[in-house]
Amino acid sequence: MRYENKVAVVTGGTSGIGLSTAQMLASEGARVAICGRDEAALAAARKDFGFLSIRADVSKLADLEHFYQEVSALGKIDFLFANAGIYKAAPLADTTEQMFDELIAINIKGLFFTVQKALPYLNEGAAIVLNSSVLNQKAWPGNSIYAATKAAVRSLARGLAADLTDRNIRVNAVSPGPTFTPIFGRLGLPEQELKGIAEQILSGIPMKRFGTSEEIAKAVLFLGCADSSFVTGTELVVDGGLGQF
Numbered sequence: 001m002r003y004e005n006k007v008a009v010v011t012g013g014t015s016g017i018g019l020s021t022a023q024m025l026a027s028e029g030a031r032v033a034i035c036g037r038d039e040a041a042l043a044a045a046r047k048d049f050g051f052l053s054i055r056a057d058v059s060k061l062a063d064l065e066h067f068y069q070e071v072s073a074l075g076k077i078d079f080l081f082a083n084a085g086i087y088k089a090a091p092l093a094d095t096t097e098q099m100f101d102e103l104i105a106i107n108i109k110g111l112f113f114t115v116q117k118a119l120p121y122l123n124e125g126a127a128i129v130l131n132s133s134v135l136n137q138k139a140w141p142g143n144s145i146y147a148a149t150k151a152a153v154r155s156l157a158r159g160l161a162a163d164l165t166d167r168n169i170r171v172n173a174v175s176p177g178p179t180f181t182p183i184f185g186r187l188g189l190p191e192q193e194l195k196g197i198a199e200q201i202l203s204g205i206p207m208k209r210f211g212t213s214e215e216i217a218k219a220v221l222f223l224g225c226a227d228s229s230f231v232t233g234t235e236l237v238v239d240g241g242l243g244q245f
C-alpha cells in the first residue's frame, strides 16, 4: 500500500499502460484521477474502477486547466503519470505535415503542459513520471518523428527535474520497449500487416516477447513512490533488452 492516502493522476488512463498503472495505483491505496479523449472508455473506467474520469485532450491547454480543477476535489496531487501519447509511423517520403504536427502536439507539447498546468496542484515532495520509449535511443525505419518526440520526453525528464527540485518534486521517465497494448491496433492497418510488423519487432527483442502493460506499470509505481526517493532526472528502460543488445 505504497500509495495509501495519496492522490494519483494518470493522463491517457483509459487504455493500455495508463489503465494498468491507474489500476495498480488504486490497488496500492491511491485516489485516482484519469483523463483521456474517449468518452465511452472514460465512462467504463468510472464505472468499473471508480476513477475520477474526465475528458481532456492534453494538447489543449484549456482542457488541462479544467482537468486539474476537477482533480482538486480529491486533494493535492502526490503523483502524476504523464502518459498520454500516440504512435504513428510512415516511410519518410510519405510522412505528412498533419502526422508531424499531431505527434508533436500530443507527445511533446501535450506532455510539457500536462506538467506545467499541474504545478499549482502538486504537493511538495510529489513525484512525476513521463512516458518516453526505448525508441528515444534507437532508430527504426519510418519512426523518426515518433522517436524524436520520445527523445524530447527523455530530455524533459532532465529539464523538468531541474526546474522542480527546489520544490522537492522528482521527475523521471519510464521508457518502455514494445508493449502489448491497443496502440498498434490504432494504426488502422489490416490484421495480416500488423502481424508481420509484430513478428519483425519480436525478432529484435532479446527476450523474444512483448512487454505487458503491468510490467511497465510496476516500474512507474517504483519511480512514483518513496522507494525511489533519491532518483530524479533519469529514465528506467523496461524493454526486454532491446536498447542494450
Ligand code: NAD
Pocket: 011, 012, 013, 014, 015, 016, 017, 018, 035, 036, 037, 038, 056, 057, 058, 059, 083, 084, 085, 086, 087, 106, 110, 131, 132, 133, 134, 175, 176, 177, 178, 179, 180, 181, 182, 183, 186
Ligand atoms: P494506448 O493507445 O493503449 O493508450 C493511450 C492513451 O492515451 C489512451 O487512453 C488515449 O485515450 C490517450 N490519449 C491519446 N492521445 C491523447 C490526448 N491528446 N489527450 C488525452 N489522452 C490521449 O497506448 P499505450 O501503448 O498504453 O501508450 C501509452 C504511452 O506509452 C504512450 O505515450 C506511448 O507512446 C508509450 N509507449 C508505448 C509503447 C508500446 O509498445 N505500447 C512503447 C513505448 C512507449
